[in-house]
Amino acid sequence: MNLKDLAASLGLSQTTVSRALNGYPEVSEATRKRVTAAALEHGYRPDSRARSLATGKAMAVGLVLPMTAKQEIVNPVFADFVAGAAETLATRGYDIVLSLASEEEQTNVYRSMLSKGRVDGMIMQAPLTGDPRIALLKDLGMPFVVHGRVSDHDDEYCWMDMDNRHAFHEATGHLLDLGHVRIALLNGLEAMDFAHRRRDGFLDALSERGLTADPAIMASSTMTEQFGYNEAMRMLALPEPPTAMLTSSLLVAMGAHRAIQARGLRMGLDVSVVTHDDGLSYLPNGTEEAPIFTATQSPVRSHGNICAEMLLKRIDQDKTPPIQTKLKASFVIGPSSGPAPTL
């Protein structure tokens, strides 16, 4: 059942039916009622392609899942972020078009994504330092917003980012205040822009107190529980083990926790752990009142909401200067951090 048929069955023109259905004023209330009733009865649904072709709006935004050809890690943050974005987009009737791109194919996928008409805008995730995709997206001339930022890139694009530097500066400060001097950093892959910023925050906090970082207790890798466990195990076996650890994700913190226990130590007493918490819905950091880990937190789901919101604004009015949003992580204190043990 298409518009033509529906119009015919009502003895009206397509124009009138279309207008009636889309709430235009040029149609009498009586006919509108008649039309909507008939539409409902026949289960009429406009063909989104045809509509999109006619209006020029795709009512969808694109998202590219970055992934190398090798079975690599899916960003655990992805699901919550997408949920947030989808949630906001749904309120405006937008869908998400997902595409997967191996590293080499990134460019092509981005191009084909906006192979005209498929989407009205794009959200780019997990930017690397000096990420070439930004230039590409600008080049393609389509609204986009980046979840994260790219250092060393001009500021002429939309982004939404948490203040990673500040968060890790604060977390490190907290540990320093507690008297810790040997603080380990278990960071994400430093190719990722956010990991870079976090390290800077960490290093700055140290040097502000006249301390220097020890590379032996700084690690950087994909943020898995395993990584946390392995590195913590290694570091705790050092002649001068750290008394505190700063980790980049709850999963890593859990791994560190496991290692601490495996070494017969107690978290929060012998070794403190502070982590960043992305607020993943399926991996809560204890309860709201009683967190397990002392943590900087910024729920990634709300990042999804915000990015979507920004993109929609951008789609509505392309010509305004780019919007940029910086979020401050909150800081909660749990039993995982305590005063540095006295020797």
Add this chain to the structure above:
Amino acid sequence: MNLKDLAASLGLSQTTVSRALNGYPEVSEATRKRVTAAALEHGYRPDSRARSLATGKAMAVGLVLPMTAKQEIVNPVFADFVAGAAETLATRGYDIVLSLASEEEQTNVYRSMLSKGRVDGMIMQAPLTGDPRIALLKDLGMPFVVHGRVSDHDDEYCWMDMDNRHAFHEATGHLLDLGHVRIALLNGLEAMDFAHRRRDGFLDALSERGLTADPAIMASSTMTEQFGYNEAMRMLALPEPPTAMLTSSLLVAMGAHRAIQARGLRMGLDVSVVTHDDGLSYLPNGTEEAPIFTATQSPVRSHGNICAEMLLKRIDQDKTPPIQTKLKASFVIGPSSGPAPTL
């Protein structure tokens, strides 16, 4: 730059250009070369909507993120599953259209999803027992495949499922063989069809050896680390604590592990833990050679691959009888399970 312009600039008809680009034989090799070169030079990309409208194929499949209005849990399995599906779909040039639906709006979202033309088929995830969506999808008459199954529903639909019953039967058998008698079950929400099947496998294995389950050591909830911890803590404090635990996800097992350690017990010696492992890429169960947890495993990413594959087949030929795939989980033994402690 559209087809018309491109054709004009080449002094050819749209027909010929279209045919040249799409590899039809009715065009000479010389013109084809000329056309492809020009297309490349002008950066021509066909409008996917127009093409879709003309061909009738959307080159996309739909996926609905189920989610209640309340900030509920995003399925942790989602990301990997989607990655798998996207991976397979990408090889055939298909995209994924993602939509989010609150429980009440499910029906509408499904309807509007295939609001004609948006997608060629759908993948449905996380079916509940007696899930009404299956009837809905059948009713809408669009190819679909279900990741999981629905009990008490006729078999006339495509599904791909792991043999949950068998997996938990085997896992329980393993623990029974080790001499365990009081085995706890930390299951997923029993509204989920798979949780139901797992419980059945567990119960059957027990009763086959003449044992009955104790409701005091059976729990069922959303599969978080917290849930694992809380329930394990509670159970280990019982007058007759379990000597083994069977959990429904790695996250839950990790929670149980934490509880075991918190109680001053040793996993694999005092309390055994066996879990199901969805093979999430960011949450590996140790390494392949050295798993941490004894586990039934079935990587959900490959589920995504398979579902996509099946759906594509289904889209290609709608009229064949529904395909159904049952996967057997593999079973790996790690240090988390050992002989039941002698009293």
Add this chain to the structure above:
DNA sequence: AATCACTGCCAAAGCGCTTTGGACAATCGT
């Protein structure tokens, strides 16, 4: 009585692509 502004409707022109049904030459079989 003629003009004007609505109101409520319609015919038809796109949107950009694919595909059907030829047209026109060049080549072939006999």
Add this chain to the structure above:
DNA sequence: ACGATTGTCCAAAGCGCTTTGGCAGTGATT
């Protein structure tokens, strides 16, 4: 040498919608 094929190309008809530009009819205004 003549019809039958084959190789290249094209004009035009959709796909199903929105939207422009009009056209009657109705009251209200000059």
